[in-house]
Amino acid sequence: MENVDLNLLVALDVLLAEGSVTAAARRLGLSTSAMSRTLTRLRAATGDPLLVRAGRGLVPTPYAASLRDRVHALTREVQTTLRPRNDPLDVAALERTFTIRANEAFIQFFSVPLCAAIAEASPRVRLRFAPKPNKDAAPLREGLIDLEIGVIKSSAPEMRSQLLFHDRFVGVVRTGHALLAGRSVTARRYAACRHVVVSRKAHVTGPVDDALEALGLHRTISVVVPAHADAMRLASHSDLVALVPSFCLGHGLANHPAMTVGLQSFELPVQTPEISISALWHPRMDADPAHAWLRQMVTSLCHVAYPDA
Template identity: 35%
Template sequence: MISAKLYFLIAGIGGMNFATFDLNLLRVLDALFREGSTVKAAERLGLSQSAVSGALSRLRRALGDPLFVRHGNRLVTSDYAEALRIPLHEELQRLESLLSPPAAFDPETATGTFRIAASDFFAELLMPPLGDMLHQTAPGIRAQLVDLVPYNYVESLERRNADIALIPDTALPHWIRRMPLFHAPFRVIARSENPAIAGMAAGQTMPIDTFCALHHVLFSPEGNLAAMGDAALEHVGRRRQVAMTVPVFSGVCRAVSESDLIALVPAQLADKVAPDFNLRVFVPPVEIVPVLIIGIWHKRSDKTPLASWMRDRVFHLMKALETGSPA
């Protein structure tokens, strides 16, 4: 049974007769909300574009509202349609859960896609072992690593349609579950031929004068010019020089490997890529509190067999990155 809230929203215009309304049209409407085009909505639903366009015409007649107005190359929702967007999506998910009771899960025969929203740090540290594990135990399951939503990582679960997100620990809304995974201390990386580190042994603490004199590459998807390292330096009355920001860790490591720039990166990543990028790894000259990385997911998928199985495997791989003491 569809909720009373959605019933009154749908029936609130034009005196629509809900008893004769084709509920299959609601799936089309939800796909149009999510994709913003009849072509992409058709691809999502496995229908032809003409079928989706026809369904949209039927929706407009039944609801007595244009629902979408073309604006350039995209469809813009009417005010009435915008009021339907969230309750309609939630209602369809509730019905899907209601009509799909949990079944015995067999990874060897299971098929499906599991989407992970995370930085490219996890392209290096998670995806290789995860790919090998899936190949060996669940060949029909596809894993996808997608970008986090900038400025609001939690929204990655909705806007990226992600099953989990791997993010720094933060306050979370009530509909989110969390799992602590590992602490990421920081290390300084520099190319082996950088003249400023001549005579310095990998693994030692970089002198603070060297650290502050050299120019830095800063990882920042949002283009920020300061991070945790700068706050730590302020405590001892020092500053560093940020020469550039890069939105991906791979770009940070590449820039350091081909210049005399240095960077602060998570220790696990530094140890992983140092041989390939010909880098030396040093301890920072100031104490920087390690970041706690957590896995988050929507409560609605707590009992979903594939999602639950994949979460367990991903979290097991990630917990192995714990370096020991978080301090």
């Protein structure tokens, strides 16, 4: 297919509107001779004279007359397409599906208030939460995922990210657990309990175990589950001690599901690194108003729960 010069489309639109090479040249800021050469190119491209002499003026051929409205519409469409976007987003009328990839903990504890806020602001928007089996950036690059949320240890260099909040791990046990019975939670008493941990990998130890090992202590891991909600459920019905991010307790979240009934939390007796939860997206979505609105909704929700983030 031959390359088409879209400037010819604009020139044809003006020529058909003006019916004069001189007037068309003036309107486009060209010389009359340059406009004449453009008309010659148009005649060669279309295989039609387009404008022919009639007395002192020019008149369109039947073919040119049949093109007038179509050419004008195409020209306006091209100009609109290439014009910078400045139309305000009508959130209430927005109709779109956004796919968010996050781990089970974020979905479990943030999806309810997020869905409620978005349904109120934009009832035609659909949210799809996708599982997060790994941190592969390909779905973001390919447009299969709009937004990824989680701990970003490393990412593709072109990705954009925004910190949502900082968090920390806390311990969780059933109400009335002996660990919290009147005495302080020491590292030794904590390590002596049976524990449930969250992991999808064969390696089930982490920063807590490193901190305990530095004190010459070792905890007993009795159960391994894939999600924090599972660990909390087990802890609420047994003597197992769970380790979860504090956001799993739902502090500061409106419309939060009641997941902490029958549970008590406590500060860990050892130091563990802070958790940074961020949003990640592909740079092609930067200027998309609807995507920017989604990012703002997620950020606002997280800042309500964590105002110091």
